[in-house]
Amino acid sequence: MDGESSGEVNGQATDAVLIAGPTASGKSALALSLAERTGGVVINTDSMQVYRDLRILTARPTPDEEGRAPHRLYGHVDASVNCSAGMWVADAAVALAEARAQNRVPIFVGGSGLYFKALTRGLSAVPPIPSQVRDDVRARLERDGAEVLHAVLARRDPAAAQRLKPRDRARIARALEVVEATGRSLIDWHRDGLPPLLPPERARAVFVAPDREVLYARIDARFDAMLAAGALEEVAALAERRLDPLLPAMKAHGVPALVRHLRGEISLAEAAQIGRADTRHYAKRQFTWFRHQLTEFAWVRPEEARKALD
Incomplete structure (x- = not known):
């Protein structure tokens, strides 16, 4: 790659590089190395590294590493905020446009499969949920428990409830708040999605897969x-x-x-x-999710990853 925002990798036309992998696989170091060589920008694609309160525990890049190449979407969200995939996609769209305007290679790196899927395949168009509705559902969850709310969801949205286990607290709360705020099932919102920011055919995507x-x-x-x-x-x-x-x-x-x-x-x-x-x-x-959900990612061993991108 020559530092421009579009070109070829291994003979494949590309607008961006996607580097995924399980936690602690060395993907962040790989992304930084590639950014230094190409003049690229590293864009966080990890759902936990967005939070400013957890630099150490989420293994965010150090200040020294961030000084060696441009980094975007790291530590920019307060822990009090539920940074959904939709919020991340909106932020990623800005970072991607900025990279293109600066003629830099956008290098998306992280371990959150849903973020990569939203990036390359689009996302459901669920509108923002009013805080009053969200707070009410969570208060009921704490008071009554997940199984009671699952029964409520079964009455309001039977199709969504059927897909969830009665003790899946987070997903039950999400499905219930969506149907109560919008009057539509979360399943319906998923069906009417937003277009992808970066179609898979325009990106070079690798999954760094170390020995278990x-x-x-x-x-x-x-x-x-x-x-x-x-x-x-x-x-x-x-x-x-x-x-x-x-x-x-x-x-x-x-x-x-x-x-x-x-x-x-x-x-x-x-x-x-x-x-x-x-x-x-x-x-x-993470291994299982990427294997079944994002088959366009080429699996590479860590020692072969740099060669696969050069």
């Missing part, structure tokens, strides 16, 4: 390094804000367990063990 055991060892080591770097203090500051536990930032890997430790419910060692295990399970789900 090597990856899991890296995840464990990185979580311990995060604790040593101040992740517990970061979570303590977040916990002091007493935010809604259903907010995405409050469910970031490691946050719930570390909050429990801060409350005196479990030891730090137990919290760390839970955080490491949750992150390993998430990595496993």
Whole structure:
């Protein structure tokens, strides 16, 4: 690639590079290296790295790394905000337009499959949900529990309820707030979607796939390094804000367990063990999701990734 915003990669016409992979796979370092070589801009495609409150625990690029190449959509959202895929797409559209105007290669990197899917295949056109409706649904969820709200959803939106498990708190709340705010099923909104920002045929997309055991060892080591770097203090500051536990930032890997430790419910060692295990399970789900949902991504081993993009 020659630093222009469109060109060819491996003989394929491209407007952007997409680098996905499980957590701790080395994809951020790959994106930074590519941005330095091409004059590109790194655009965050990770649903947790958007939150400014969690630089350490979400492994956001360091200030030094951000100084080596332009970075966009990192740490620009407060933890009190539910940054939906729709919000991210709107921000990504601005970042993409900016990259094109500056004649830079946009390099989207992250592990959130839904964000990549929204980028390349479009997104449902669900309108913003009024805060009053969202707060009411969440208050009922806390008071009555997920199974009661699932029964309510079954009456209001049977098709959506049938697709959800009775204890799936977050998805039940989302489906119920949508039908109560709009009068339409979330399924119907998904059917009437927004067009993709970046059609797959105009992007070079790779999924960095390390050996599982090597990856899991890296995840464990990185979580311990995060604790040593101040992740517990970061979570303590977040916990002091007493935010809604259903907010995405409050469910970031490691946050719930570390909050429990801060409350005196479990030891730090137990919290760390839970955080490491949750992150390993998430990595496993990332492999599965990309394999079945985004088949256009070429799977590459970490040691072969740079060559696949050069």
